[in-house]
Every structure is written in structure tokens, then in C-alpha cells.
Amino acid sequence: MIRWGIIGCGRIAHRFMQGLQDVPDTKLAASWSRRAETVNTFVEQYGGKACSSVDELLASDIDAVYIATLPDSHAEYSIAALNAGKHVLCEKPAGINLNDLDKILTVAKSTGLLFMEGMKPPFFPLYRRLKEYVLTDPIGDIGYVRAGSAVADCPPGHPNYSHELVGGSIMGIGIYEAYLAVEWLGATKQVQTLGRFGETGIDMFAIFQSEHEKGYAQLYCGFDLHGKGDALICGTLGHITIHKNWWNPAKATISYLDGRTVELDEPFTAGGLNYETRHFCDLINSGATESPIISHEISRQMIAMLDSARAGIGLKFKGE
Numbered sequence: 101m102i103r104w105g106i107i108g109c110g111r112i113a114h115r116f117m118q119g120l121q122d123v124p125d126t127k128l129a130a131s132w133s134r135r136a137e138t139v140n141t142f143v144e145q146y147g148g149k150a151c152s153s154v155d156e157l158l159a160s161d162i163d164a165v166y167i168a169t170l171p172d173s174h175a176e177y178s179i180a181a182l183n184a185g186k187h188v189l190c191e192k193p194a195g196i197n198l199n200d201l202d203k204i205l206t207v208a209k210s211t212g213l214l215f216m217e218g219m220k221p222p223f224f225p226l227y228r229r230l231k232e233y234v235l236t237d238p239i240g241d242i243g244y245v246r247a248g249s250a251v252a253d254c255p256p257g258h259p260n261y262s263h264e265l266v267g268g269s270i271m272g273i274g275i276y277e278a279y280l281a282v283e284w285l286g287a288t289k290q291v292q293t294l295g296r297f298g299e300t301g302i303d304m305f306a307i308f309q310s311e312h313e314k315g316y317a318q319l320y321c322g323f324d325l326h327g328k329g330d331a332l333i334c335g336t337l338g339h340i341t342i343h344k345n346w347w348n349p350a351k352a353t354i355s356y357l358d359g360r361t362v363e364l365d366e367p368f369t370a371g372g373l374n375y376e377t378r379h380f381c382d383l384i385n386s387g388a389t390e391s392p393i394i395s396h397e398i399s400r401q402m403i404a405m406l407d408s409a410r411a412g413i414g415l416k417f418k419g420e
């Protein structure tokens with residue numbers, strides 16, 4: 101039985117709980133959020149202990165901590181949880197920048213505990229099936245990725261708009277696109293970015309194109325256009341379309357140069373975070389300190405790519 105503690109009981113923490121109910125041999129043991137009313141409401145709904153401080157949570161009888169606060173505090177709480185002897189699953193982006201992430205990874209290595217950034221798409225059944233499928237019926241050498249997502253329905257006051265809380269479309273959404281690019285194309289060599297800023301000082305819309313070890317990516321993210329999108333992955337023998345919303349993947353079409361078309365259809369259940377959480381629990385049970393899918397190096401490559409994307413439009417956060 102893996103006993104979880106949660107730090108930050110907002111929107112994604114509720115979705116995490118929807119998923120956790122689908123993962124065997126786990127339970128929520130303790131939660132803490134900055135405001136007592138948030139944690140009390142959460143605990144009324146899901147059970148476990150309501151803690152009145154992060155120290156109380158970390159001193160609780162828990163094995164793992166899910167960090168679901170906003171990006172400005174991910175590194176601080178990840179490091180505190182690791183130092184308290186807990187495995188950590190931290191929401192994306194795990195650090196504000198590569199330097200911030202590296203501080204977490206140093207502590208993870210020295211404590212010998214499991215640390216993984218929450219990056220859900222690769223754990224969805226469709227994505228796993230797609231990866232297996234193209235091993236046996238390949239699309240050749242992959243050299244181009246195009247993906248994007250823009251959501252125009254974030255309500256006013258949403259933390260995505262906050263510069264202080266490390267919001268903005270590159271950090272909030274672009275990290276999914278960065279994942280797709282580095283996973284299929286390898287480490288980033290250079291990034292070119294265009295973007296426009298909103299009145300709160302964050303990027304409201306950005307397009308970035310990048311050169312990688314194996315090819316090129318063209319990506320977009322934003323909060324002022326409705327552009328929920330699909331993803332395109334091109335190889336020498338064919339191309340894959342992961343249909344919208346590609347970051348919650350359920351359908352893909354593979355089109356081959358020889359005229360064949362293969363449709364993959366794998367619905368997901370329980371909100372979709374269950375697959376990532378199950379993977380994390382399996383890693384704990386096997387004594388692993390790192391995920392082979394969202395490895396520390398993949399996290400480093402994603403945030404390094406976003407660092408470059410932000411540099412291209414001059415977007416800096418506190419302390420940079």
C-alpha cells in the first residue's frame with residue numbers, strides 16, 4: 101500500500117484523486133494546502149488527514165508526495181519532501197528553469213529517492229500503443245514534429261496569467277509541446293520564438309520552432325485564441341497524426357507512403373492521470389529512483405528548451 105500526501109489541493113489535485121481511485125494498493129493519507137478551507141474541503145471529499153502545515157504533512161506516515169501547487173513553489177516543496185524521505189511526483193513544469201530543476205535532481209540523487217515530473221501524455225494507452233506500433237511498422241527516420249495548443253477559456257484571475265506565480269503559455273502549455281519535440285527528435289540545438297505579452301507580463305501567445313538532434317519542430321501555445329490542436333510527427337516512410345487533444349491522446353492515424361492508413365483508437369479512463377500515477381507507484385515498488393519514460397534527462401531537455409524559448413522573447417521570472 102502506497103500512502104500519498106498531497107501539497108496544493110486545487111484543480112489538478114482533484115483530477116489526481118480521480119485517477120488515484122483507479123490505481124490499486126494506494127491511498128490518500130494526508131493533504132496540505134496554503135488555505136485551511138481548501139484542504140478541509142478536499143479532505144471532506146477524499147478522506148485522509150488535513151494538515152495545518154507542510155512540516156506536518158511531511159512528518160506524516162506517507163511514502164510519496166504529489167506536488168500540485170503552482171510552478172513558483174515546485175522546487176521548494178520537491179526538495180523539502182525529498183529531504184523528508186518521501187518519493188516525489190511533481191506537476192509540470194517541475195522547475196522554473198534548468199537551474200531550478202537541477203537543484204531538485206541533485207537532492208533526488210543524494211537521497212536515493214524517486215523523483216518524476218508529471219508529464220501525462222506518454223502514459224496514456226493510445227500513446228503507449230502508438231509507440232509499440234511504430235516499432236513493428238515504422239514510419240522511417242523521424243525528422244519533423246508540429247504540435248500546439250491554445251486555450252481561450254481560462255477565466256480572469258487564473259494563475260496561468262500570473263507572472264509572479266510563473267504562469268504564461270510557454271510554461272503552462274508549451275512544456276507539453278517541448279516534450280513531444282524532445283521525445284521524438286532528441287535534445288534541442290536552437291530555438292526561435294515569437295510571442296506577444298499580456299497586461300500581466302506573461303506570454304499570451306507564442307510560436308516557437310526548434311532544431312533538434314534529429315530534425316525540426318514547430319510549436320505553439322496560447323491563452324487568447326481557441327486553438328486546441330492535434331500533433332503531427334513526420335518520418336521518411338509516413339506520418340502520424342495524434343488527434344486533438346493530443347496531450348490527452350485517444351486517437352491516432354498513421355499514414356504510410358505506400359498508401360496504407362492505420363487507425364489507433366484507445367479511449368482513456370478516470371481522467372487520464374491514473375496511468376502516470378500507476379507508473380510512478382510501480383517504480384516505487386521496484387525500487388527505481390527515476391522513470392525510464394519521463395527520465396531526469398527528459399525533464400532537463402524540456403525545461404532547457406523552454407528556457408531558450410523564453411529567452412527568445414525576453415520573458416524572465418523572479419530571480420532570473
Ligand SMILES: NC(=O)c1ccc[n+]([C@@H]2O[C@H](COP(=O)([O-])OP(=O)(O)OC[C@H]3O[C@@H](n4cnc5c(N)ncnc54)[C@H](OP(=O)(O)O)[C@@H]3O)[C@@H](O)[C@H]2O)c1
Pocket residue numbers: 107108109110111112113132133134135136138139168169170171173191192193218220259272
Ligand atoms: N497534468 C495536467 O494535466 C495539468 C493540468 C492543469 C494544470 N497542471 C499543473 O498543475 C499545477 C497546478 O495547477 P492547477 O490548475 O491545479 O492550479 P490551482 O487550481 O490554482 O491549484 C493550485 C493549488 O495549490 C495551492 N497553492 C498554490 N501555491 C501554494 C503554495 N505556495 N503553498 C501551498 N499551496 C499552494 C492553492 O491552494 P490554496 O487554496 O490553498 O491557496 C491552489 O488551490 C500547475 O503546475 C499546472 O501546470 C497540470
